[in-house]
Amino acid sequence: MPQVSKIYDPVKYKTPTGSRLNCKGWIQEAALRMLLNNLNPEVAEKPEELIVYGGRGKAVRNVDALDSIIRCLKTLEDDETLLIQSGKPVAVFKTHKDAPRVLISNSQLVPKWATWEHFDELEKKGLMRFGQMTAGSWIYIGSQGIVQGTYETYAAIADRHFGGSLKGTLHVTAGLGGMGGAQPLAITLNDGEALIAEAEEWRVDKRLTTKYLDEKWHDIDAAIQRAVDARKKGEAVSIGVVCNAVHLLERLCELNVIPDTLTDQTSAHDPLMGYWPHEISPEQAKVLREHDPRKYVEYATRSIYIHVQRMLELKEKGAITFDYGNNLRAMALEYEKNNPAGLFGFSPLARRSPDGKAGRLFPGFVPAYIRPLFCEGKGPFRWVALSGDPEDIAVTDEVVASLFPENRSLQRWLRLAKEKIQFQGLPARICWLGQGERELAGLAFNELVRCGKVKAPIVIGRDHLDTGSVASPNRETEDMPDGSDAVADWPILNALVNTAAGASWVSLHHGGGVGMGYSIHAGMVIVCDGSKEADERLKRVLRNDPGLGVIRHADAGYDLARQTMHKHQLGLPGNEQ
Numbered sequence: 001m002p003q004v005s006k007i008y009d010p011v012k013y014k015t016p017t018g019s020r021l022n023c024k025g026w027i028q029e030a031a032l033r034m035l036l037n038n039l040n041p042e043v044a045e046k047p048e049e050l051i052v053y054g055g056r057g058k059a060v061r062n063v064d065a066l067d068s069i070i071r072c073l074k075t076l077e078d079d080e081t082l083l084i085q086s087g088k089p090v091a092v093f094k095t096h097k098d099a100p101r102v103l104i105s106n107s108q109l110v111p112k113w114a115t116w117e118h119f120d121e122l123e124k125k126g127l128m129r130f131g132q133m134t135a136g137s138w139i140y141i142g143s144q145g146i147v148q149g150t151y152e153t154y155a156a157i158a159d160r161h162f163g164g165s166l167k168g169t170l171h172v173t174a175g176l177g178g179m180g181g182a183q184p185l186a187i188t189l190n191d192g193e194a195l196i197a198e199a200e201e202w203r204v205d206k207r208l209t210t211k212y213l214d215e216k217w218h219d220i221d222a223a224i225q226r227a228v229d230a231r232k233k234g235e236a237v238s239i240g241v242v243c244n245a246v247h248l249l250e251r252l253c254e255l256n257v258i259p260d261t262l263t264d265q266t267s268a269h270d271p272l273m274g275y276w277p278h279e280i281s282p283e284q285a286k287v288l289r290e291h292d293p294r295k296y297v298e299y300a301t302r303s304i305y306i307h308v309q310r311m312l313e314l315k316e317k318g319a320i321t322f323d324y325g326n327n328l329r330a331m332a333l334e335y336e337k338n339n340p341a342g343l344f345g346f347s348p349l350a351r352r353s354p355d356g357k358a359g360r361l362f363p364g365f366v367p368a369y370i371r372p373l374f375c376e377g378k379g380p381f382r383w384v385a386l387s388g389d390p391e392d393i394a395v396t397d398e399v400v401a402s403l404f405p406e407n408r409s410l411q412r413w414l415r416l417a418k419e420k421i422q423f424q425g426l427p428a429r430i431c432w433l434g435q436g437e438r439e440l441a442g443l444a445f446n447e448l449v450r451c452g453k454v455k456a457p458i459v460i461g462r463d464h465l466d467t468g469s470v471a472s473p474n475r476e477t478e479d480m481p482d483g484s485d486a487v488a489d490w491p492i493l494n495a496l497v498n499t500a501a502g503a504s505w506v507s508l509h510h511g512g513g514v515g516m517g518y519s520i521h522a523g524m525v526i527v528c529d530g531s532k533e534a535d536e537r538l539k540r541v542l543r544n545d546p547g548l549g550v551i552r553h554a555d556a557g558y559d560l561a562r563q564t565m566h567k568h569q570l571g572l573p574g575n576e577q
């Protein structure tokens with residue numbers, strides 16, 4: 001179990017706002033504010049355990065480490081770099097002004113040891129923590145961080161399968177956690193109807209309070225009936241049901257109610273801490289997890305297996321079914337491999353996927369809907385107003401809208417975001433921007449800071465789920481045309497080039513999204529402090545960071561990526577690859 005030596009106190013660790021510095025420079029101050037913002041109870045899922053989102057994705061190792069990082073950031077000079085090893089500060093080294101102020105490595109294990117079992121042993125000894133993606137790289141901004149990505153996915157589904165709108169269609173999924181909580185809003189923003197199972201009532205309540213979800217139900221049959229009626233009326237409504245995902249899918253199968261689409265965003269990547277087994281209640285599960293973690297994992301993986309089987313049953317009846325980046329399919333395949341006798345009357349998954357590839361069961365959302373965006377260097381560009389003033393985000397929204405007047409989907413997104421997205425913690429915005437666009441936005445924000453049109457510097461970052469920063473064969477790099485799904489040189493080059501180009505902090509992680517052994521990925525954050533030096537850093541970092549993603553996809557054989565590469569003169573001199 002995670003060790004927490006001291007207690008997290010939200011008052012003591014309140015995020016500073018305004019234009020007064022607590023550190024010796026704005027980059028250090030940005031790291032301090034973003035770290036504390038990650039843990040802000042409005043933002044984090046379980047701040048008392050230092051868990052930000054994504055199962056057990058933590059911002060720091062423990063409260064002692066948090067205190068020590070805060071102390072270091074407050075005294076860090078403009079030519080020094082703080083090193084963080086899996087959430088614990090270990091050194092300050094002399095570097096130079098253009099170097100990152102913080103370098104972070106999270107949950108790295110030598111490949112033969114890269115399993116949850118080994119990680120759990122290390123975590124128990126206090127030697128490691130799981131950084132997920134943006135939790136461990138201090139750039140999580142609450143559910144908004146994923147909402148536009150989820151919105152884009154459902155918009156692509158609408159275009160591909162439903163003539164451009166989700167009106168009158170029913171979308172079933174599960175999990176209303178930090179990221180999964182974005183699903184209901186992303187679906188209703190596309191005019192569709194969402195029916196979502198969530199095992200923990202407090203999570204449903206949190207999404208109601210933050211206006212990501214419309215309704216809460218306890219009775220599964222009544223919720224299904226409400227969904228059926230709403231589909232008939234073409235009502236864009238999101239319905240949360242307090243129940244286990246397996247139970248909801250069982251009833252849908254029994255009642256022969258076939259959703260138009262079906263996916264899942266429970267934290268199935270982490271069967272011990274992120275997935276509730278369906279045969280026992282969450283209360284019983286908590287006790288079992290504490291006293292017999294091995295048995296808990298047995299229960300959870302059995303449930304995941306049945307969960308996937310039910311999804312396949314609904315898929316066969318016509319539901320467009322896809323994986324939403326939580327490694328559910330691979331966990332089910334692994335369960336069957338380890339328990340060849342326990343098929344529970346279902347036909348073996350091995351028959352559908354003789355080579356053990358998760359994508360043979362149903363596709364992942366990246367190859368199905370997102371990859372063309374990655375080929376243009378598009379990804380989840382986000383920014384945060386360090387002042388804490390929502391007006392600063394309104395100013396940046398206007399600037400972004402004026403920079404890209406021809407981009408209709410971006411214009412629509414900005415209007416919807418302004419109207420529907422409630423800020424959590426420091427005001428922030430997300431916009432999927434591509435190659436060339438990110439540099440323009442970054443320089444424009446730096447100008448706003450320089451002219452005093454915003455009250456304090458702006459921080460720019462991104463999810464690790466981006467074009468060039470992840471190797472994750474069951475997610476971002478599933479089904480690459482040249483078979484390079486598991487090649488992890490790219491995220492490592494990404495972290496190295498962002499460090500060399502002068503990002504403000506850079507992080508390299510293992511296991512985010514899909515769990516131990518399944519991914520390597522890198523994070524990047526850069527601060528617009530209004531200086532001329534920042535202009536130069538922004539130009540380099542915001543070109544190179546997506547640029548490497550374009551090159552990675554061109555190298556894998558995508559024509560669209562090759563065209564983007566040529567258009568933006570990326571790659572080798574003369575664009576020879």
Ligand code: NAD
Nearest residue numbers: 054055175177178179180199245266267275276325326513
């Ligand atoms: P989280 O841990 O904050 O939330 C998971 C939620 O699932 C919890 O609320 C939990 O109660 C619920 N849950 C678990 N088992 C359940 C079950 N059997 N039935 C019903 N509810 C159940 O995680 P999160 O941040 O929301 O992320 C969810 C998953 O999505 C993770 O695996 C994460 O890695 C992945 N992810 C996907 C994307 C993406 O873009 N698709 C991005 C980030 C993360």
